[in-house]
Amino acid sequence: ILKREADEATNLAQRVAYGWHQLPVPVIAVTQGVCFGGGLQIALGADFRFSTPDCRFSVMEIKWGIIPDMSGSVTMRNLMGVDTAMELAMSGRELAAPEAKSLGLVSRVCDDPLAEAREFAKTLITKSPDALAGIKQLYNQAWARSDEAMLKEETRLQKQILGRPNQWRATLNSLFRWRLPFGPRRNAL
Numbered sequence: 001i002l003k004r005e006a007d008e009a010t011n012l013a014q015r016v017a018y019g020w021h022q023l024p025v026p027v028i029a030v031t032q033g034v035c036f037g038g039g040l041q042i043a044l045g046a047d048f049r050f051s052t053p054d055c056r057f058s059v060m061e062i063k064w065g066i067i068p069d070m071s072g073s074v075t076m077r078n079l080m081g082v083d084t085a086m087e088l089a090m091s092g093r094e095l096a097a098p099e100a101k102s103l104g105l106v107s108r109v110c111d112d113p114l115a116e117a118r119e120f121a122k123t124l125i126t127k128s129p130d131a132l133a134g135i136k137q138l139y140n141q142a143w144a145r146s147d148e149a150m151l152k153e154e155t156r157l158q159k160q161i162l163g164r165p166n167q168w169r170a171t172l173n174s175l176f177r178w179r180l181p182f183g184p185r186r187n188a189l
Helices: 003-009 012-022 037-044 072-077 082-091 097-103 113-125 129-142 147-161 165-176
Strands: 028-031 034-036 048-051 056-058
Touching (some): 028 037, 028 113, 037 056, 072 082, 129 147
Parallel strands (some): 034 056
């Protein structure tokens, strides 16, 4: 969904969680303790979720007789099969981080998720901001569109990135192990 369309199609609670998808930068969530209901839906809006092994998760809204309503239906479909998403939403059962990872709710389980998230962010900072924004936009659309539409979108985004200053900097940094700084992200992505 494009930003303008999302603003018109979503309510405030949905924008809190789904808004992470609209940022043209990678978003990393760190979870520990419990991540239930709306908190889980906010974490699912992030591109990556790092968690402690003892963190507990639950799509808990069924316990109150309501449905997950903070964009969980959109974010969960990109992470797991519909049967698994429905089972979690219909049962409200709690699961530990290792199972959450096996189901796709968590990207990485580690003893110090904040430290690992920071290290991962340091890696991402060394990459072209244009390419990161393009990858995020492309992959967020890939599961909801036809093959033909996605192949066209790949071509469109690549044409906006190829030959631009940040793409050249990334190539030179990779080939020669240089550390040329990247310029601002292109707003067209």
